[in-house]
Amino acid sequence: EDQVTQSPEALRLQEGESSSLNCSYTVSGLRGLFWYRQDPGKGPEFLFTLYSAGEEKEKERLKATLTKKESFLHITAPKPEDSATYLCAVRSGNNRLAFGKGNQVVVIP
């Protein structure tokens, strides 16, 4: 069964203090790894899709990277508006998306 583990579960950062979120996965035949951002009471908002080891994608202060066993979401010089829960998901050969429990990030001004 596909497994996705995100760490740390919760993270408090000072504004401007860069950090990384980890998503480790065990799947048979990775067909894509996805990062989403979710604000309280809202649906997940798509951030990135990564397909193969070595791939990197960036958007504003966020950068996602992928290896054969894990993905990192780097947050550079975060601002309070980056506070959210970040969700990682993988799609494998069974075509289902398996989600991690999320990284809850709070950025303090």
Added chain:
Amino acid sequence: KAGVTQTPRYLIKTRGQQVTLSCSPISGHRSVSWYQQTPGQGLQFLFEYFSETQRNKGNFPGRFSGRQFSNSRSEMNVSTLELGDSALYLCASSPESGSGNTIYFGEGSWLTVV
């Protein structure tokens, strides 16, 4: 371009009742999938529909069912509601089904069972 639209946004039902939730995908998207989100279990896959056919199903009891119409709109139904069915139900759409496709979520329907 309008996003995924889910209705209703909030609802309260009594144990034993049934509920139907509706989802309109992004225009041009033919695949619709449903997820249940709870604080304890996170996001769990319910099922996926593509061209009116169920393509994939998660590990939920038969009380959970769905369908898709010819215009790609989808509904999910939960019968004989239990307290544990209280959750945020999320619908997501993608252009095609499967491998590597990015899915886009709606805002969800909050279901409370009392």
